Amino acid sequence: MTKTVFITGASSGIGQACAEVLAKEGYNLLLCARRLNRLEALKDALLAAYPTIQIHIFELDVRDAEQVANQIEGLPPAWKKINVLINNAGLSQGLDPIQNGDIGDWDRMIDTNIKGLLYVSKSVIPLMDTENGAHIVNLGSIAGKEVYPNGNVYCATKHAVDALTKAMRIDLLTQGIKVTSIDPGMVETEFSEVRFHGDRERAKNVYNGVQALTGKDIAETILFVITRPAHVNINDLLIMPTAQATGTIVNRK
Ligand SMILES: NC(=O)C1=CN([C@@H]2O[C@H](COP(=O)(O)OP(=O)(O)OC[C@H]3O[C@@H](n4cnc5c(N)ncnc54)[C@H](OP(=O)(O)O)[C@@H]3O)[C@@H](O)[C@H]2O)C=CC1
Numbered sequence: 001m002t003k004t005v006f007i008t009g010a011s012s013g014i015g016q017a018c019a020e021v022l023a024k025e026g027y028n029l030l031l032c033a034r035r036l037n038r039l040e041a042l043k044d045a046l047l048a049a050y051p052t053i054q055i056h057i058f059e060l061d062v063r064d065a066e067q068v069a070n071q072i073e074g075l076p077p078a079w080k081k082i083n084v085l086i087n088n089a090g091l092s093q094g095l096d097p098i099q100n101g102d103i104g105d106w107d108r109m110i111d112t113n114i115k116g117l118l119y120v121s122k123s124v125i126p127l128m129d130t131e132n133g134a135h136i137v138n139l140g141s142i143a144g145k146e147v148y149p150n151g152n153v154y155c156a157t158k159h160a161v162d163a164l165t166k167a168m169r170i171d172l173l174t175q176g177i178k179v180t181s182i183d184p185g186m187v188e189t190e191f192s193e194v195r196f197h198g199d200r201e202r203a204k205n206v207y208n209g210v211q212a213l214t215g216k217d218i219a220e221t222i223l224f225v226i227t228r229p230a231h232v233n234i235n236d237l238l239i240m241p242t243a244q245a246t247g248t249i250v251n252r253k
């Protein structure tokens, strides 16, 4: 039976890599993000490579509770049996000491990383196919385990994801839904460019001298997690570049 995975934030980085890895494994894909053009290009490329799978894409801003509820409620019936939800959509905004932080940055991180994950989960949980294996994978972070200088609100949002994952794991046990938090260290994606509001130079510098993880490293780890036997649940998986021993990154200037 072909399983369906729903990936939020599939237009770049880890989410895009998850789509690529899971398409190759024969999963049907439900993909959402705000940049629909990116999703269209990804869908075309994946269907060309893997013509036997199904892919449904839609534009979604996870911060908008009503949009999330309406878009998921409005899915075609064939897409209302979901085996895996990957709550990946997320971002960091700014890297300032708390006293200099921008309130708009704070709101965007809290609204996306915490409230967006909650809104999507609330709409998708009733659609999860618990008869054939149901699993929620939340993208946490080393930033959800440790706090680093100027990381304040981003780290707080990922600490919230850590707590929410543990809570979902308890609450969904009787529903037959597995729950896992994947907690990466540095992964070279658009993450830093987004954090620094488009400053590509500054973003590139973060990874100077460090072999960061790739989106594919995370996607392959998620594939391992979601293909464990029914009696196995990986609650929490911290995955770091070998070069990054802790959450504090020297190049994070
Ligand atoms: N890169 C890293 O070092 C680490 C990343 N993470 C986490 O991994 C996840 C993915 O990040 P990563 O791939 O690195 O970064 P990217 O910036 O490459 O990708 C982020 C994805 O999230 C989507 N997204 C952002 N805001 C929204 C929104 N409001 N509604 C819907 N989608 C949204 C973006 O799509 P669009 O803009 O088109 O909407 C994009 O597809 C995040 O949760 C991040 O916190 C955790 C640890 C380390």
Ligand SMILES: CC(=O)[C@H](N)C(=O)O
Pocket (backbone or CB within 6 Å): 092, 141, 142, 143, 151, 184, 185, 186, 187, 191, 247, 249
């Ligand atoms: C875990 C990470 O390195 C993340 N990219 C961050 O900046 O916190």
